[in-house]
Amino acid sequence: MPSFLSALTGSFAQKADENPTVAMVEAAYVAAGLNVRYINCEVAPADLAGAVRGAVAMGWLGFNCSLPHKVAVLEHLDELAPSAAVIGAVNTVVNRDGHLIGENTDGRGFVEAMLTRADPTGSRVLLFGAGGAARAIAVETALAGAAHITVVNRDRGRGQELSDLIASRTPATSDFIAWDHTIAIPSTIDIVINATSIGFHPDVDAHLDLDVDTLRPGMVVADVITNPPTTNLIRAGQARGCITIDGLGMLVNQALVAIKLWTGKDVDGAVMRAVLEDLFGTPA
Ligand code: NDP
DSSP: OOOEEEEEEOSOOOOGGGOHHHHHHHHHHHHHTOOOEEEEEEOOGGGHHHHHHHHHHTTOSEEEEOTTHHHHGGGGOSEEOHHHHHHTOOSEEEEETTEEEEEOHHHHHHHHHHHTTOOOTTOEEEEEOOSHHHHHHHHHHHHTTOSEEEEEESSHHHHHHHHHHHHHHSSSEEEEEEOSSOBOOOTTOOEEEEOSSTTOTTOTTOOOSBOGGGOOTTOEEEEOOOSSSSOHHHHHHHHTTOEEEOHHHHHHHHHHHHHHHHHSOOOOHHHHHHHHHHHHOOOO
16 A cells, blocks of 8 residues: 655645644554554645646655645646535545545534534524635535525625625525624524634734624534634633534544545544644643
8 A cells, every 4th residue: 555645735834743733643543553654745836736746656645735735736636526626625635546536624624523512404604704714614514504604704805705605506595794893693693613813823812803792502612723722712602601612623523534535544533632632732
């Protein structure tokens, strides 16, 4: 069996042994006794085509793509999974004997993490953000059965575009609210999701412009931020009796889905979560 998996990353400088995803996935492989590796390669945008050809030539099972390659890689693939085609971005590529299939496991990872605590079927969702993470989450949450998704975003064009995408390409209905005022969560909302980068280290004190007193007991409050996992939003949800879901669950589950696609094996999510908690701190 080809023995290497890889992450094709963007231009941020980070040593492989300092990359949380590498640490998390490698720990899962070791625990599962799998004879595969996950390595981090920095690839400049101009070298993407060559890197993809190289991965195939070396018989890699596949690779992850991070920014800025998630969209640029599309033109180098042979096939797109249906949800990746709707999202318009790929974070996981699977090499089936030289036939490259693009998948997006970010949104599926989010939904898998949510399903451990709550079922989105028939729910009304309020989603902050309209970037890559928000697109993946919106499409997969809609495909998982959410009835309606309200997109709240600072940039009106991007927010409206995501709302239109949900309404036209998924079974859910959608509307858009421009984020130019403090948002009060309508009483009809069941699930609130932060898919913006607000709260990510080092801006850990940043708050969403949201009236946290409109969060209700029993409402689901989810955040994509991994570092730190206990954001101000998660803390506000906990204080008001909400069901809270932090960003570590999404990160672990997107990898579980990708590893299954690459190797056909289920690995241990608890092993991966323990690695992340070691790096980012145990959630409160
Ligand atoms: P993008 O750059 O594509 O999108 C960023 C989003 O955040 C946009 O909607 C942007 O709004 C919004 N935003 C940023 N700053 C502000 C602000 N000050 N006020 C209001 N809105 C703001 O990033 P991604 O979607 O790729 O990533 C978003 C976050 O998700 C990152 O922190 C990333 O680490 C995390 N993530 C977590 C994953 C996980 O597994 N847990 C997986 C993938 C991502 P606007 O459009 O107006 O600029």
